[in-house]
Amino acid sequence: MPLIINIETATKNCSVSLSKKGKTIAYKEIAEQNFSHAEKLHLFIDELLIENKLTYKDLNAVAVSQGPGSYTGLRIGVSSAKGFCYALNLPLIAIDTLELLARKIAIKQGIIIPMIDARRMEVYSAFFNQDYSKTRKIKAEIIDSYSYSEIQQTIHLVGDGILKFKDILTDEKFIFYDTIIYPSAKEMSWLSFEKYKKGDFVDVAYFEPYYLKDFLITNKTKP
Numbered sequence: 001m002p003l004i005i006n007i008e009t010a011t012k013n014c015s016v017s018l019s020k021k022g023k024t025i026a027y028k029e030i031a032e033q034n035f036s037h038a039e040k041l042h043l044f045i046d047e048l049l050i051e052n053k054l055t056y057k058d059l060n061a062v063a064v065s066q067g068p069g070s071y072t073g074l075r076i077g078v079s080s081a082k083g084f085c086y087a088l089n090l091p092l093i094a095i096d097t098l099e100l101l102a103r104k105i106a107i108k109q110g111i112i113i114p115m116i117d118a119r120r121m122e123v124y125s126a127f128f129n130q131d132y133s134k135t136r137k138i139k140a141e142i143i144d145s146y147s148y149s150e151i152q153q154t155i156h157l158v159g160d161g162i163l164k165f166k167d168i169l170t171d172e173k174f175i176f177y178d179t180i181i182y183p184s185a186k187e188m189s190w191l192s193f194e195k196y197k198k199g200d201f202v203d204v205a206y207f208e209p210y211y212l213k214d215f216l217i218t219n220k221t222k223p
Contacts, residue, residue: 002060002196005045005084006188009037009077010069010097011116011160013182016044018052022193024186026052031182037076056088061201063093063192065100065183067210068124068138069116074209082204091201093192097210098138100183100191101159102128110154110175111135115161116183123161124212140212144168159183 001021008015008029014037015029028044030036049055064081067074085092101114107130115123118140127136141147145168148155157169158177166176195201 002193003054003058004061004063004093004189004192004196005048005059006063006095006185006192007041007045007077007081008065008097008100008183008185008188009041009073010065010067011073011182012070013184014040014044014073015182015185016041016048017185017189018048018054019189019193022190024189027184027186029184029186031180035070035072037073041076041080056084059084059088059090061091061093061192061196063095063188063195065097065185065188066094066207067097068118068140068212069097069183071211074211078207078209082207085204091196092204092207093195093200094202094207095188095191095195096134096138097183098124098126099128099132099134100187101181102126102132103187104181104184105156105158105177106130107154107156110156111151112156112158113148114183115157115159117159117161117164121164123159125161138210138212145170148174 004019006017013031017024017027062081062084098114102112112128115125122142126138143165156175160180
């Protein structure tokens with residue numbers, strides 16, 4: 001029964017879960033405006049292992065959310081995951097962040113569009129059906145009143161990127177899950193287990209997060 005640490009840091013939510021045979025046995029997470037991932041991530045992992053009377057040597061794999069999302073958050077999560085894999089000689093599993101977000105809700109019909117805020121009127125998004133199969137690739141897209149006008153099905157919108165569009169996407173086909181919902185390591189447990197069984201690992205040395213957009217540093221204009 002593989003024991004896997006799952007790490008999700010792609011948004012403001014710093015989330016870690018401990019899973020066994022695809023089931024979450026414990027988790028810790030906190031969503032803060034100031035992105036406390038660097039301070040909280042290793043502390044959460046240590047606490048999960050101690051509270052469950054386990055050690056790092058008991059782990060069989062590390063899973064990490066691969067993005068898209070916050071550049072800083074993804075960098076911290078992936079760097080930590082790689083460090084554990086190198087130190088403990090463990091395989092690394094990568095999980096699609098938007099699928100994790102889609103799995104926060106359940107629908108019987110229509111399309112799930114998880115949205116991660118990418119600042120201004122832009123989001124990272126993809127389409128998923130009721131079985132969480134991806135039906136449109138991940139994009140960084142700017143949303144306006146004409147977005148998704150070609151779709152006739154019910155559209156379920158979830159994630160921290162949706163609230164700024166409630167006054168723009170007014171058609172009855174749009175269903176907003178108003179509470180701010182972040183991707184969580186809790187939803188990683190079954191996915192990481194399935195990949196573990198298949199031996200679907202990524203190369204620890206060469207794996208990079210899926211940033212989707214280049215990280216831009218802007219300098220303030222001097223007076």
